[in-house]
Structures are given as structure tokens and as C-alpha cells.
Amino acid sequence: MQALSLGVLLVVSLMSGSAAAQGSLMPGNGARRIELGPDEAGVPVAVAVSPGLSTVLLFDSELAQGAVELDTQTGFSIVDVGRMTLRVVPSTKAVPGEKFRVAVRFRDGAAPSGAAFLLTVHPARADSLVEVYRSPRTVESYQQEAREARAETQRCQEENLRLLSEHSTPGGLVGLLAVGGVDVNGVLGQIVSKTISVDPKSALQPFAVQSYRAKDRVALDVVLKDLRGEQSWTASGATLRGPSGIELKVLRVWQDSSIAPGDMGRVVIEAEASVESVRGSFSLKLWEAEGARTVTIGNVRFP
Structure with a gap:
């Protein structure tokens, strides 16, 4: 298990560093309703x-x-x-x-x-x-859509409040404590490089992978190498899918710089998760904004 200071520095970098890529706040699309x-x-x-x-x-x-x-x-x-x-x-x-x-x-x-x-x-x-x-929708259908819209609006309001709170608080460990990012248990970390599985079709191969867990957040620190293709690669989004298809809510995807052919690069993914929701193994998928190259890493476990 890694030292507490290492995990704290990781989370601090996620809070205060400039993002080269930003993940979506929602883990995928649910039900849609279309009228013809x-x-x-x-x-x-x-x-x-x-x-x-x-x-x-x-x-x-x-x-x-x-x-x-x-x-x-x-x-x-x-x-x-x-x-x-x-x-x-x-x-x-x-x-x-x-x-x-x-x-x-x-x-x-x-x-x-x-x-x-x-x-x-x-x-x-x-x-x-x-x-x-194709026919006029039922009242129940509109009511269900209204409930989902209200829930989505509330989620967006809560997310805006969280972002405003993070921007108005100091950095470093004080900032983590101020926004409730850590409690007395601190940040737990472990090296999972030797236990992960890798999709051979991935655009990059993992050189080192470390996972972290704090109060209600998890993070993955991934060093990638062996880029396929001649164009540089920059992550634009990520998903973390666990047992039974459960998907964690990705909050940030941070990359220190684009990865050029022959170079290594670091990508850090932060997601919202309780202790109960991160039991079992997860699959991480990263993709670029322009192009079809993806990175898939399986059997990822959190402390």
C-alpha cells in the first residue's frame, strides 16, 4: 500500500491541475423517447x-x-x-x-x-x-419523462455547486478537507500493474497502473506507452464499468500532455464511488476526440 502523501498529491493534482482532457459527468445514455x-x-x-x-x-x-x-x-x-x-x-x-x-x-x-x-x-x-x-404518447409517458428531467436538473445543480465549491476553496490538503474529499482514513493506494488485463487491440499499452480510493472518490493513475499509428494521442473521455455492467460516474480525465509515437504519457481518471460500489474488478476504456483509437484495460481493482 502506497504512502498517504502520494495519494494526496494525486488527488490534489486532479483538483488544481489544468486538464488536457475532460470526461463526461454522466456514465452513458439511458432511455430516450422519440415521437414520429x-x-x-x-x-x-x-x-x-x-x-x-x-x-x-x-x-x-x-x-x-x-x-x-x-x-x-x-x-x-x-x-x-x-x-x-x-x-x-x-x-x-x-x-x-x-x-x-x-x-x-x-x-x-x-x-x-x-x-x-x-x-x-x-x-x-x-x-x-x-x-x-408513432401514436400520441400516454400521460404516464410524459410524467415519467418529467420525473427524469427533474432528476437530471437536480443532478446538474448539485454538480454546479460542487464545482463552485472546489473553485472557491484553497488548494492542497486544506482544499481536500474543505470539500470533503478525504476523511480520517485518508487516501488508500495500490499498484495493480501486474494483475490487469489488456486488450491487444488497444492503441496504447499500460506501463504502470495504480489505483486509489478516498472517502467517496476513486482514481486511476495510468502510464501508457507503445502508441500505434503516426498521430499523437490525447484522451478525451473515459468509462469505468464494473460487475454486472455497473458504470461509475467519471468526474475528470487529466492528461499531462499528448502522447507521441515512441513516448510514454500519463493519464489520471477520477470517478465518484462509494466503498460498496467499487467492489470487484472494473474495466477502463479511454478514447480520443478525433479518431477511432481506444485503450481498454480490464481487471482493475481498487483498495
């Missing part, structure tokens, strides 16, 4: 999909038999058509940024007679459920 107008059958609706993750389109009308047209099925490991559903799971052959057009026709022939979707591959995030309404 009578003249919108040919206008494709953008839907995010990701390799290995399931996306389900749920319709309020029955689909016609054999009425689902997909550009190609070679980029998908699962394409399952039900009476009122379409489930797709992109395969590892799907390249981030790649787009697939899918069209469906409805059984009753009423307007709109069909719908079109543009499935866009993301390195790590997907719309898990897309509810497609």
Missing part, C-alpha cells in the same frame, strides 16, 4: 451504439414481417427483431464514428408507415433504450 410525425418516415433519427453494448428500440406499434432493413450486418454481433422491438449489439469490428442506416416498416400501414435511424458507433457509450412513439 406523419411525414417523418424518411428522416433518420440519430442513435448511439457501442461495441458489446445492447441498444433496444421499443416501438408502440407492431413491425411488419421482414420489414427491417440494415445497411450491413457484418458490423453487428446481434440483430434481433421482435414483434415491437429491435435489438442491436455492434461487434468489435465496428469502428467508432462509423454509421449504419436502419429502416423499419409498421404492420398496419398507417402514417407514418415506417421509421429510419442512423446508428452511430461510439467507443464506449450507447443509447440503451429508445422508445419510439
Whole structure:
């Protein structure tokens, strides 16, 4: 177990250092609701999909038999058509940024007679459920959407308060104590370089990985090397997915500088997590803003 001062310095650098890349505050997309107008059958609706993750389109009308047209099925490991559903799971052959057009026709022939979707591959995030309404939506559907909107608004307000609090407090250990980042148990750390697993398709290979846990935060300090390709690489986002697909809320992705071919570089990821939520092994996925190169590290454990 690493010295307390090392972990404190790591968290301080996350709080006060300038970020070369910033992770999203939410761990992926949940349910979406789409209403189709009578003249919108040919206008494709953008839907995010990701390799290995399931996306389900749920319709309020029955689909016609054999009425689902997909550009190609070679980029998908699962394409399952039900009476009122379409489930797709992109395969590892799907390249981030790649787009697939899918069209469906409805059984009753009423307007709109069909719908079109543009499935866009993301390195790590997907719309898990897309509810497609062809008929007027029910009151219950609007009420559910209103509840989710209120919850999202409250989350954003709490996040803004946290950010304002961090910017108005001093740096160093005093700042950590002021924002409740540490308690009397301090920061725990461990080296996990020898126990992790690495995806051979990753754009970079890990040279050293250390994990940390504080009061309600975890962090990964990753040193990467052996860049594939001729262009420099900069992380723009990250996911930390644990047992049963549970995803931690990534707060920051910090990188000291872009990683050029032949060089090593350091990336630090911070996520919100309780002690109970970080039990078991996690998978870290990093991606760049422009391009399809990703880094996947598995079997990551926290103290």
C-alpha cells in the first residue's frame, strides 16, 4: 500500500491541475423517447451504439414481417427483431464514428408507415433504450419523462455547486478537507500493474497502473506507452464499468500532455464511488476526440 502523501498529491493534482482532457459527468445514455410525425418516415433519427453494448428500440406499434432493413450486418454481433422491438449489439469490428442506416416498416400501414435511424458507433457509450412513439404518447409517458428531467436538473445543480465549491476553496490538503474529499482514513493506494488485463487491440499499452480510493472518490493513475499509428494521442473521455455492467460516474480525465509515437504519457481518471460500489474488478476504456483509437484495460481493482 502506497504512502498517504502520494495519494494526496494525486488527488490534489486532479483538483488544481489544468486538464488536457475532460470526461463526461454522466456514465452513458439511458432511455430516450422519440415521437414520429406523419411525414417523418424518411428522416433518420440519430442513435448511439457501442461495441458489446445492447441498444433496444421499443416501438408502440407492431413491425411488419421482414420489414427491417440494415445497411450491413457484418458490423453487428446481434440483430434481433421482435414483434415491437429491435435489438442491436455492434461487434468489435465496428469502428467508432462509423454509421449504419436502419429502416423499419409498421404492420398496419398507417402514417407514418415506417421509421429510419442512423446508428452511430461510439467507443464506449450507447443509447440503451429508445422508445419510439408513432401514436400520441400516454400521460404516464410524459410524467415519467418529467420525473427524469427533474432528476437530471437536480443532478446538474448539485454538480454546479460542487464545482463552485472546489473553485472557491484553497488548494492542497486544506482544499481536500474543505470539500470533503478525504476523511480520517485518508487516501488508500495500490499498484495493480501486474494483475490487469489488456486488450491487444488497444492503441496504447499500460506501463504502470495504480489505483486509489478516498472517502467517496476513486482514481486511476495510468502510464501508457507503445502508441500505434503516426498521430499523437490525447484522451478525451473515459468509462469505468464494473460487475454486472455497473458504470461509475467519471468526474475528470487529466492528461499531462499528448502522447507521441515512441513516448510514454500519463493519464489520471477520477470517478465518484462509494466503498460498496467499487467492489470487484472494473474495466477502463479511454478514447480520443478525433479518431477511432481506444485503450481498454480490464481487471482493475481498487483498495
